[in-house]
Amino acid sequence: MPGFELFGDLERKEVNDVLDNGVLMRYGFDGMRNGHWKAKELEAELVNTFKTNHVQLVSSGTAAVSVALASAGVGAGDEVIIPTFTFVASFEAIMMLGAIPVLVDIDDTLTLDPKAVEAAITPKTKAVMVVQMCGSMGDLDALQSICTKHNLLFVEDACQAIGGTYKGKPLGSIGDLGCFSFDFVKTITCGEGGAVITNKKDYYLHADHYSDHGHDHEGNDRGAETHPFLGYNFRISELNAAVGLAQVKRLPEFIALQKKNYTILRDAISVLPEVTFRRVPEGGEESYAFLNFFLPDLETSRKVSSAFKDNGVDVCWNYFDNNWHYIREWHHLKDAKSLFPLSSEVRQGLENIKHAKFEQSDHFIGRNISCLIKLSWTEVEVKERALKMVNAIKASL
Numbered sequence: 001m002p003g004f005e006l007f008g009d010l011e012r013k014e015v016n017d018v019l020d021n022g023v024l025m026r027y028g029f030d031g032m033r034n035g036h037w038k039a040k041e042l043e044a045e046l047v048n049t050f051k052t053n054h055v056q057l058v059s060s061g062t063a064a065v066s067v068a069l070a071s072a073g074v075g076a077g078d079e080v081i082i083p084t085f086t087f088v089a090s091f092e093a094i095m096m097l098g099a100i101p102v103l104v105d106i107d108d109t110l111t112l113d114p115k116a117v118e119a120a121i122t123p124k125t126k127a128v129m130v131v132q133m134c135g136s137m138g139d140l141d142a143l144q145s146i147c148t149k150h151n152l153l154f155v156e157d158a159c160q161a162i163g164g165t166y167k168g169k170p171l172g173s174i175g176d177l178g179c180f181s182f183d184f185v186k187t188i189t190c191g192e193g194g195a196v197i198t199n200k201k202d203y204y205l206h207a208d209h210y211s212d213h214g215h216d217h218e219g220n221d222r223g224a225e226t227h228p229f230l231g232y233n234f235r236i237s238e239l240n241a242a243v244g245l246a247q248v249k250r251l252p253e254f255i256a257l258q259k260k261n262y263t264i265l266r267d268a269i270s271v272l273p274e275v276t277f278r279r280v281p282e283g284g285e286e287s288y289a290f291l292n293f294f295l296p297d298l299e300t301s302r303k304v305s306s307a308f309k310d311n312g313v314d315v316c317w318n319y320f321d322n323n324w325h326y327i328r329e330w331h332h333l334k335d336a337k338s339l340f341p342l343s344s345e346v347r348q349g350l351e352n353i354k355h356a357k358f359e360q361s362d363h364f365i366g367r368n369i370s371c372l373i374k375l376s377w378t379e380v381e382v383k384e385r386a387l388k389m390v391n392a393i394k395a396s397l
Contacts, residue, residue, distance in 0.1 A: 026238055049170070054197065084105060085361060102349065106364055127153035130154075163287035182194060259288040294364070313388050
């Protein structure tokens with residue numbers, strides 16, 4: 001998902017503008033900055049991009065999840081339902097608040113299975129967080145209905161799916177809160193950065209204050225600001241925001257390139273009867289950041305993964321044995337390996353995870369191969385890659 005592949009004059013102009021101005025912090029120094037507010041400009045652009053009322057920039061996608069949950073009152077002892085297939089940041093961000101990650105099975109969308117979510121709800125459940133992994137979405141209507149029925153917070157982690165849509169709405173804008181990452185390997189990048197989006201003004205104000213030590217940001221004298229509640233430091237810098245400001249203006253360009261390259265690869269391997277594709281819910285359109293497909297079984301997927309590597313087909317993964325993205329290898333989570341003591345409620349929650357079986361998730365992740373779509377490929381390179389993929393799959397069956 002690397003926007004960094006296509007850095008150009010626009011990114012350099014925005015960064016140099018900050019350096020020439022000399023103010024790298026997003027707040028304060030009003031007299032020095034001469035009207036330059038890159039973070040504010042980027043937030044305004046993202047309001048339009050995500051068709052939402054409010055955007056709060058933060059320092060990372062991980063911070064975005066913590067800030068989003070905190071802004072809606074999620075904290076100590078609350079349970080947050082998340083999928084078994086995600087990035088480790090999902091449970092890290094939850095546990096930082098003293099809340100408990102409850103992991104449940106995925107389905108053929110590679111995101112939360114609504115039936116598994118419903119079965120996992122307890123009196124302690126406070127939120128359901130769908131993680132729109134690898135550029136696509138879950139059954140958002142079903143998940144939102146469950147949250148409405150049980151009076152739960154519905155959070156979208158769309159860090160890997162910027163540019164995707166569901167029934168005409170940008171992913172991230174459908175739930176009560178949406179979270180995005182703009183790190184170095186996302187479709188658009190700030191280098192490091194993230195965003196919380198919401199249509200609820202209270203959540204936005206909480207996120208705005210909480211991400212900057214509780215500052216209320218009233219008036220133009222930072223030293224005179226009050227602190228309505230405790231906060232932390234999840235600020236983005238003006239330099240990071242400047243890069244993102246340039247990149248977000250290029251998002252349509254990046255999505256078009258991803259779609260073009262994705263389509264060539266998908267069309268090529270779709271002729272193989274052994275290949276099926278992840279389900280995209282009706283009304284949804286992927287961001288085309290990844291091509292995800294299923295093979296008959298885990299053994300075949302492992303063979304194809306090896307054949308891809310042997311034939312120079314890079315950035316393709318089978319996540320079954322992956323340390324970052326699938327629960328099987330999250331031993332530090334299951335064994336509660338923390339530098340500091342965890343609450344008894346969190347430790348009990350992790351004990352439940354340690355002994356849980358996720359056969360349905362194993363079924364889908366074991367058979368899945370996920371291939372990243374690069375922006376910098378030429379059409380010739382993509383077609384050569386497609387041929388290599390087809391031949392490697394055929395040879396592995």
